[in-house]
Amino acid sequence: MPRFPGNTRNNDQKGTGTSLNPKKAVSDPDHNRYGNHLNFDEVNDLVKPSGESLELVHEWLREHGIEDDRLSYSPAKDWVKVSMPVADVERLLDTKYSVYKHADGTHAVRAPKWSLPTHLHKHIDTIQPTNSFLRAAPKKSNVMPVAGEAQEMSDLAAVQRVKAQDPSPDLTVAQACNVSAVTPLCLRTLYGTLDYKPQVPGKNKVGLTNYLGETNNRSDVFLFLQQFRPEAAQAAFQFQIEVIANGDNQQTPNNITQLAAGKDLEGNLDAETILGIDYPTPLIAYNTGGSPPFKPDINTPTNTNEPYLTWVRYVLAQRNLPQVISTSYGDDEQTVPEAYARRVCNEFAQLGARGISLLFASGDSGVGEEGTCFANDGRNTSTFLPSFPAGCPFVTTVGGTKNFDPEVVAFDPRNGYVSGGGFSNYFRRPSYQDEAVKPYVASLGDQFKGLYHKRGRGYPDIAAQGQLFQTVWNGTIRRLDGTSASTPAAAAILSLVNDSLLAAGKKPLGFLNLWLYKRGYQAFTDVLSGSATGCGTSGFPAVKGWDAVTGFGTPFFPKVRAAALNSSRRN
Numbered sequence: 001m002p003r004f005p006g007n008t009r010n011n012d013q014k015g016t017g018t019s020l021n022p023k024k025a026v027s028d029p030d031h032n033r034y035g036n037h038l039n040f041d042e043v044n045d046l047v048k049p050s051g052e053s054l055e056l057v058h059e060w061l062r063e064h065g066i067e068d069d070r071l072s073y074s075p076a077k078d079w080v081k082v083s084m085p086v087a088d089v090e091r092l093l094d095t096k097y098s099v100y101k102h103a104d105g106t107h108a109v110r111a112p113k114w115s116l117p118t119h120l121h122k123h124i125d126t127i128q129p130t131n132s133f134l135r136a137a138p139k140k141s142n143v144m145p146v147a148g149e150a151q152e153m154s155d156l157a158a159v160q161r162v163k164a165q166d167p168s169p170d171l172t173v174a175q176a177c178n179v180s181a182v183t184p185l186c187l188r189t190l191y192g193t194l195d196y197k198p199q200v201p202g203k204n205k206v207g208l209t210n211y212l213g214e215t216n217n218r219s220d221v222f223l224f225l226q227q228f229r230p231e232a233a234q235a236a237f238q239f240q241i242e243v244i245a246n247g248d249n250q251q252t253p254n255n256i257t258q259l260a261a262g263k264d265l266e267g268n269l270d271a272e273t274i275l276g277i278d279y280p281t282p283l284i285a286y287n288t289g290g291s292p293p294f295k296p297d298i299n300t301p302t303n304t305n306e307p308y309l310t311w312v313r314y315v316l317a318q319r320n321l322p323q324v325i326s327t328s329y330g331d332d333e334q335t336v337p338e339a340y341a342r343r344v345c346n347e348f349a350q351l352g353a354r355g356i357s358l359l360f361a362s363g364d365s366g367v368g369e370e371g372t373c374f375a376n377d378g379r380n381t382s383t384f385l386p387s388f389p390a391g392c393p394f395v396t397t398v399g400g401t402k403n404f405d406p407e408v409v410a411f412d413p414r415n416g417y418v419s420g421g422g423f424s425n426y427f428r429r430p431s432y433q434d435e436a437v438k439p440y441v442a443s444l445g446d447q448f449k450g451l452y453h454k455r456g457r458g459y460p461d462i463a464a465q466g467q468l469f470q471t472v473w474n475g476t477i478r479r480l481d482g483t484s485a486s487t488p489a490a491a492a493i494l495s496l497v498n499d500s501l502l503a504a505g506k507k508p509l510g511f512l513n514l515w516l517y518k519r520g521y522q523a524f525t526d527v528l529s530g531s532a533t534g535c536g537t538s539g540f541p542a543v544k545g546w547d548a549v550t551g552f553g554t555p556f557f558p559k560v561r562a563a564a565l566n567s568s569r570r571n
Contacts, residue, residue: 048078049123056120097109187465188276191493218251221271222237271283272472286311330388361397390460398464426456429455522559528544
């Protein structure tokens, strides 16, 4: 699939290589176009390739016997897709594909390098699948076994300190929350949504993504809501699941192998968290598989395509989308070819321009998992390991916290979980971060010198609770750690902000970060204790203001809502 560069007019965002002025304007609260998000056709017009680029690529493909009627296109024609035998691809790209096996036993068909005719270099950004070894993994860790770890539903009353049915509006965080078991009631009380009733469900929607054979098991979600948000229980059978590229949507019980692999732990966590907070706001789950361009055999799994590309191409082709979408997946940035990462990041920017807020998890290994902190530069240079897509400047990245008064950086010594954070090596720090991030980097001095990119895009942007979430899986209660808990929790809170905005006749938040770094940060509760430990170091510390482990802190709905209402324009 060749990807063409977008039209490069009005390019003013350093280090991104796409046309951004119209996108930036609609997301900047100081601009008179703030909130006037682009529609489906306007975004496609903004990113479509030139006629010259299209014709040159068509000529090149025809020279190799690939006629136009074999091609399919994205709505903007900035992606072209063609299926062909491996041998033909190898001749086209002057390369050799092989089956690569990871240490964990998974396989991928990839080429270490590939070539294009010189005259096409400025017309094609990337071709995939080629040399991307991205293995998107859920940012989730199951807590190491502790007493009562897999509790039967009947035992749960001993863990939940306050009944979920008809909670008092005067409920305190101390009454609603338990440090050993985080529930929707706790989150709604802690973040101030307990007394808020969604006003425009249907007009406002929220979404989540599933990859790697995950789905949201409706029976488990029903049991969870029945216990923790009883009035929402039927929503377990009502939320929409869209299957993309043969994604999984198995609703029958897991077999022994699937149980051993923890299938749907991630999917259940995401759906249960969002519905537990946002009901009755409609939820849409996107279950993305892959459409591998190679015929699978016993050595090659059926899903070898990069999941973000498959998903983002699908949603960009849809005219109606949820205003907030939560993604709990990511991988080490260095495993992703830079050109590919930039193109996917710019696809995310298109969604932001359409008024969609994309939230991604920051990772669960601090600045890097112990024993893995080496660059893949052939010299094993010591380095921190930033995550992708967390480091994309066009998404809002979410770190994790624990405890309640006050919240601190999430970490769990039982399984090595630490909230992730850091600085991208691919994406330079966007101008919207300068005022907040420059002083933080300066405060670090020479600490961690040479281990991170001081001028890189810093993340996370915000944080939320991310430890010991009660999750129903296989009919029992599990407790899960991870920024994959933080991300749907934050998405749910921000979705309710959109509900309030839309009910007031105003625009949804859209791409959050320009508003967040200029004004919105004041509505978040600063986290001052803890650090993103890892790579044998103490990692980036939490400090007053923005930091590279919790961003600006956690959302308090009444304040965020008020700040958004004061900034947003009317429809």
